[in-house]
Amino acid sequence: MKQQSETKWHLLFPLKTMIAMAVILLAISMTFAFRSRTQIAGNTKSDNAINTDSVESVKAFMQVYKVLMSPACMNCHPAGDAPLQGLDGHPHTMNVKRGKDGTGLYAVKCSNCHQPQNTPGLHTPPGSPDWQLPPENMKMIFQGRTPHQLALQLMNYNQNGHKNKVQLIAHARTALVKKGWDLGEGRIQPPMSYSAFVSVWDEWINKGGYAPGK
Amino acid sequence: MISLNINQKPYQVDVDPNMPLLWVIRDVIGLTGTKYGCGVAQCGACTVHLNGEAVRSCVTKVSRANGQKIVTIEGLSENNDHPLQLTWQKIDVPQCGYCHSGQIMSAAVLLRENPNPTDKDIDEAMSGNICRCGTYLRIRKGIHMAAEMQKTHTIS
Numbered sequence A: 001m002k003q004q005s006e007t008k009w010h011l012l013f014p015l016k017t018m019i020a021m022a023v024i025l026l027a028i029s030m031t032f033a034f035r036s037r038t039q040i041a042g043n044t045k046s047d048n049a050i051n052t053d054s055v056e057s058v059k060a061f062m063q064v065y066k067v068l069m070s071p072a073c074m075n076c077h078p079a080g081d082a083p084l085q086g087l088d089g090h091p092h093t094m095n096v097k098r099g100k101d102g103t104g105l106y107a108v109k110c111s112n113c114h115q116p117q118n119t120p121g122l123h124t125p126p127g128s129p130d131w132q133l134p135p136e137n138m139k140m141i142f143q144g145r146t147p148h149q150l151a152l153q154l155m156n157y158n159q160n161g162h163k164n165k166v167q168l169i170a171h172a173r174t175a176l177v178k179k180g181w182d183l184g185e186g187r188i189q190p191p192m193s194y195s196a197f198v199s200v201w202d203e204w205i206n207k208g209g210y211a212p213g214k
Numbered sequence B: 001m002i003s004l005n006i007n008q009k010p011y012q013v014d015v016d017p018n019m020p021l022l023w024v025i026r027d028v029i030g031l032t033g034t035k036y037g038c039g040v041a042q043c044g045a046c047t048v049h050l051n052g053e054a055v056r057s058c059v060t061k062v063s064r065a066n067g068q069k070i071v072t073i074e075g076l077s078e079n080n081d082h083p084l085q086l087t088w089q090k091i092d093v094p095q096c097g098y099c100h101s102g103q104i105m106s107a108a109v110l111l112r113e114n115p116n117p118t119d120k121d122i123d124e125a126m127s128g129n130i131c132r133c134g135t136y137l138r139i140r141k142g143i144h145m146a147a148e149m150q151k152t153h154t155i156s
Helices: A002-041 A054-068 A147-155 A165-171 A175-181 A194-206 B021-029 B083-090 B100-113 B119-126 B136-149
Strands: B002-006 B009-013 B047-050 B053-056 B069-071
Touching (some): B021 B047, B083 B136, B100 B119
Parallel strands (some): B002 B069
Antiparallel strands (some): B002 B009, B047 B053
């Protein structure tokens, strides 16, 4: 009898082990699923906010995308190492190059021509105190990016200039971003007002910073 | 009143802060080596050094230069013996010469930051300086020669 009882105990043990393992696996998979979602949405504690809405977030990003792909923004976020010019996005004249820190090379540095303010006159150099391209080690390319790719890139701390959500929201308020709507005579502005852009930018981020589907 | 340090000399100028630095240098101070070309930062003839950088003085407001150090072609060396000036003379780089103060000022920044430039480096540094006489090949040769010369030459 005792022997039989011991046999039952041994039969039960694998079953308990299996249940325990299943619970552990479930917990691990849920943890990874949660972490994966927050990584897409950003890197701050506020990522766990309950006000996320993937549908509304993606809808807002598609408006953001139209602005970021307009020449006013994209011309300084090129795929190559030369800034772009004009509505057709042709390479910047004068063989301008990005340089290591994004401010140009040698005698062809951005601020040699681009002043702290716009230069008066038609198609003269637009200006801002911090006029430059993204640096060589983090190019933050817009040109050629799909909405899916660009949203992921913008939310990736290691690809967006090391910005969390709060810093991304603040970035839209910087002089350089505002400059996209004040580039001087002869230039076309992005396809919505600056205030409308800030509104959809904030909405995209605050509702989770989701990326559109591929 | 705006304070300028041009070629290591202090100046006080009573001008509109929006006046282009080029006008101040040429018309107020009287240093006419720097040339007016296009007036919209497209040609490089007006290049001077502002705190060591090759800025286009035609679009640079004098207010930006307030309290800063400016070097013009007249101040690049005391005896016109910067390696670039010497090689420019040696192989007759200029033709009409109008753009060459700007060319030399841009090339000086290149040689300071890259003492051994390749042809590619020179092209990248000098493409913003236009020469309507087309002296580009001599400019490139002059920069290479100056790069060699500055290894042993001491600028006065």
